[in-house]
Amino acid sequence: MRHPILALMLGGLSSAALAQAPELTVYTYSSFASEWGPGPKIEAAFEAQCHCDLKFVSLDDGVAILNRLRLEGRHSPADLVVGMDDAMLADARATGLFSPHGADLSALSLPGGWQDDTFVPFDYGYFAFVYDSSKLKNPPKSLKELVERPDLTILYQDPRTSTPGQGLLLWVKQVYGDQAAAAWQQLAKKTITVTKGWSEAYGMFLEGQADLVLSYTSSPAYHRLAENKQQYRAALFAEGHLPQIEVAARLKSAPHPELAQQFLQFMVSDQVQTLIPTGNWMYPVTQVALPEHFEQNELPAKTLSLSETQIQQGRKAWIQEWRQAVSR
Amino acid sequence: MLIADELTLCQDDWQGCFSLTLRRGEILGVLGHSGAGKSTLMALLAGFLRPDGGRLLYRSPDKVEQDLLPLAPAARPFTSLFQSHNLFEHLSARDNIGLGLHPNLRLNQAQQAAITAAAQRLGIAELLDRRPDQLSGGQQQRVALARCLVRRQPFLLLDEPFSALDPALRQEMLAELASLARDEDIGVLFITHQPDEVRQIGERFVLIEAGAVAWEGSVEELAAPRGAAVSRYLGLSAPAG
């Protein structure tokens, strides 16, 4: 008992003392870096070609990554971040912490195209509420129905830490406009809890804590392909769905800028993009083939969108509106 | 000889000024009401309290005078014996006596022998390996006396050392103390509440009142007081002469 603990304690003190290869530090969200996420495979593949030590530091969720960077400022030990999304770009840009990616993005085939010299997209998806069709027989057909029906229970994520939570914030705002506060209050009544990250909410949903959980249209594919379970479905809403594009970027203060650039290029390579569908359970951003049965009539018929400036101007006020409405 | 000359202590609500002398081999009784300043006098002599004025001198047999005031308590020619807590509870009787010889208990053979001799002298040779909580009150004070013995200091300051003991035991200890002072030529300052004890073993006494020596005399005066202060203290109505 004594020696392993001693070793651990010493290990905690001098974790970086013996590193010979350069260590590339990547901030990401927990489900990306977890053993069942795409992180470990990406790490192995990149380390095989970079002669470096890739280290994922997992934070609660995408928004928490930016919060952490802002708290650390230019003293951050990170080289890269993976897992912020398109809704955060304005805020992220405003920090002045990121440097241009310098990567060749000609292979991208995103639905709306991509023009940005700082942020590199690596996957995309559509926010959706996921349910278990063996338990919930009549899922809501619209966001309005979800908000108004009294018999449903939901789990979602905190918009201050999590990109899906932030997505829902924008979604509700776009559908309800000035009535958003009232909608949040109605939602609060059926909310089991607001979690910090996607993993917690989804884990609680799988344990049967709620009828619906905020996730992605592509989430049921995981259950079909990885677990051979057919009962999970994404509820498609009549108002349309908000897309999410997840991005990676390197920091101005990165200790290893060249390696970081190399990693960004690597993120849009076929090698990584083929890992995305069955690793992160999202859509790849290049023309790699999707696995069989990944798609099953789950692409939303209608998509919504907000501009970067709209989000930048409104976000803080919307968060306060949400915070105020759900604390009543 | 010990000479205290107007040793003065000024505190917020109390003031004292003491003058007295003590010879080697002599037992001087110190009497007085509670709060009169008996224990303060002893603390001033021993160096536990720093006086605000006055002198404290030690005149050795060869007439050399030494100023005691700058000296730390342990460097002064005294050994003190209190009413209680004279022993360290966590140390054996042997170590408690040994501390009188060397603060770190690194003792040579001669010092070990001195401990044994002192213990034999006080009849506690069998008890040396016990700890204070395994000794009776009388035995504890004997251990403390044994430490006074090995320290070989010319003066002994006693603050009601036997007041917690039974009458019979107290008599025994008084006799022990008297013979110790005589045999070893030790000057004893003996604070007590009991005039009888002073009459029994002392030669002179001082009476402390309100922070000063109010009367000084021979022990016979305790039977027939000459000063008003002594009569008052003894509870007699008027001086008898």
Add this chain to the structure above:
Amino acid sequence: MPRRYWWLPGGITAGLLLAVGLGPLIALLSQAPLAATPLWQDPYLRQVVIFSLGQAALSTGLSLLLALPVSRALHRRRFAGRSLLLKLFGLSQVLPVIIALFGLVAVHGHGGWLARLLSSLGLSLPQYLYGLSGIVLAHLFFNVPLAARWWLQSLERLPANQWRLAEQLGLASWSLFHHLEWPALRAQLPALAGLIFMLCFTSFATVMALGGGPGATTLEVAIYQALRYDFDLQAAGQLALWQLLLSGLILLLHHRWPSEPPQLKVSDHYRRQDGARLGARLHDGASLALVALLYLPPLLAILLSGLRPELWRALASPRLWHSTGQSLLIGTLAASLALGLTLLLLISSRHLRLRLGRRHWAQGLESLGNLILVLPSAVLSTGLFILLMPFTDVFGLGLYLVVLINALASLPYTLRTLQPAMEAVAHRYDRLADSLGLAGLARLTRLEWPLLRPALGRAFALAMILSLGDLGAIALFGSGELQTLPWLLYQQLGSYRLNEAAATALLLLALCLALLGILERGIGGKDADCR
């Protein structure tokens, strides 16, 4: 150390404490000037303040209300398991909060014991564990035992002759309560209520784990969220100052009714005779059953979690052992720092008090150690964060900051443990030691160490257990690499991974209990118990 340098250890420590207190305070003020904090104009701030005070008031009131009949019943009855129950009650103060929360979730949560029991009867359990009701439930769990024990001791301190007299006068149960018990209980009421209110007002882990989103957020948690969720330094500073103001106010009010907790020792026991009537039996039975149902199942759930077969798989998780290592490292460092600071302070304050007779100065010096009561750890951490941010990567220093905050948080307790012991040694042996020339190293090894060892052991164990249970500091400074057991447990509870949480809770509990035993014996020596 030569005696003329007596002021050095305390002086250095005092300077350090003042710097650690004032630096963050100035950083907070610069971030959020007091004048610019219009409480009633910011609905969110108002909501948070009202909720903080409201939940604390509700928790305090209910705790006292429930503890009152329980303490009477415990005083009136002798039954099998009574002393065990009292021992378990004592546990509520030592047990890290997050462990108890695990027990509460295992019993009251979705799919917990209660839900399963009800569903086997065809009923469904309403959702009450998250939000105000859950927070109050947890606070009752911690504070009903505390109050009941405290009041029981007041009752046991009533002189036996008063009971005999009352019995001779034939006073009925109600009159007994009115004339005998209530005055004794009321005397302790302000102090007890103040303590419980303060504990609930600053309760961090409970609100974090059971708060269930922004609807139930207290100031401490709001500070944490403003900093870590919103990166809103100004809001964090403003909230921290409000927390400072309010807790200072509560402390001040509390100080106006000083009363010591009653002593444990009771010389004269008397078995009161008024418990035989039916009314008294019903009263006692009901209140004891209620408190047993509140308190025992969660404790049992923690212990029984050790029987789960999944435990062994969870114990193999490297993350668990990494957290254990970090917890032990932080705990050891924090306890050593706390002990060091305490000793340095006390060396000087003891000299001031006993040798120089400056009682008030000594008290003033010692009260610096209670810094954390005035500057709660959430406020201090936030201030430190804002202070250090411009200069360095705060998360890189996370370990040391957590150690510092934990050490400061346990200072009041280590001071209270060591101060009487150190003073007793000096009081009893100073003159003897001086007259024998026992000073310096000899005094340290021959006198202070052997006599202080038991108290040192207790203080170290106490500080380490407090640090092992900390969630506040680690929540702010923790990161992927800096993980402690409570933080891991909090995350596992947050995502309902109860099997893994069970292993973490059990390990943390075992560590705390083992520490309590080993450290008291190890440092305390073989006679640690008899002092």
